[in-house]
Amino acid sequence: MSVVIEQPRSPRSRKAANWEKYGWMYMRASGALLVILIFGHLFVNLWVGEGIKAIDFAFVGGKWSNPFWQVWDGLMLWLALIHGTNGMRTIVNDYTSKEGIRKALNIALWGICAVLVVLGTLVILTFDPCPANGIAANLPSFCPAR
Amino acid sequence: MPTKPAGTLYRGKVGMWSWVLHRITGVAIFFFLLVHVLDTSLVRLSPEAYNAVVSTYKTPVVGLGELGLVAAILYHALNGVRVILIDFWRKGVKYQNVMFWVVVAIAFIAFAGFAPRHLIHVFHLG
């Protein structure tokens, strides 16, 4: 079955919640917050100090020992993944003509989004900067093993 | 049928091409983000696993890819602000064309500042 397009200018049904509008507003609200979150992330990780050269386990361990960066990265994770997935949904809706394919792609997108949001959140919340299984030299300088 | 699409914002010229670029950069950033969440999750496995994978981010080929990623993010983020202004600012539509070139200018300046510094780190020139 192909996609049914409504008559132009037909009034929208008021029975159901207008999810398309909430999605539209979410793209803008999350986008505005992501400007700060992502530029801050790039500045601290790629500009300050040695940039990409300095990124290793000890660097991440230092950041995520601080609740400030846990909240920063957690917010960025949720906002960016949902923003990107909803954007991809728009694109899938634009370019697919078969209803089954459209549905399958959108289910796959939201499935991947859910898995990564849960995984990322668990990693940030259960992270141990001084794990016992690590070689001491790879740990942050504040770990007792060093 | 009017011969010129007068008064449209998303058909032809800057209005359309800015949207095409916004879409392409959005998809590129999305796929990078999927990989980036997975590679960062390795910190939960062991310091050695994480360090092994991020070391590939410091190689010349991936280092150059990061320049492309930063360029894509600069454009998508700044043009996203332009889209928000078109939608919510009273004069947004009137100035959409000027705003596009402001977006390009700011993105270009930020990129020109970032690229040499990043290349110095990637190619160990510092």
Ligand code: HEM
């Ligand atoms: C840095 C701050 C960001 C801002 C200000 C921003 C802004 C926006 C806005 C306003 C839209 C809606 C465009 C429209 O309705 O025409 C949008 C679409 C989109 N964004 Fe972002 N975004 C940002 C970051 C991201 C990130 C991190 C991703 C990827 C994970 C992403 C992926 C997308 C995609 C795939 C679309 C759909 C494009 C389309 O429909 O053509 N964006 N963005």
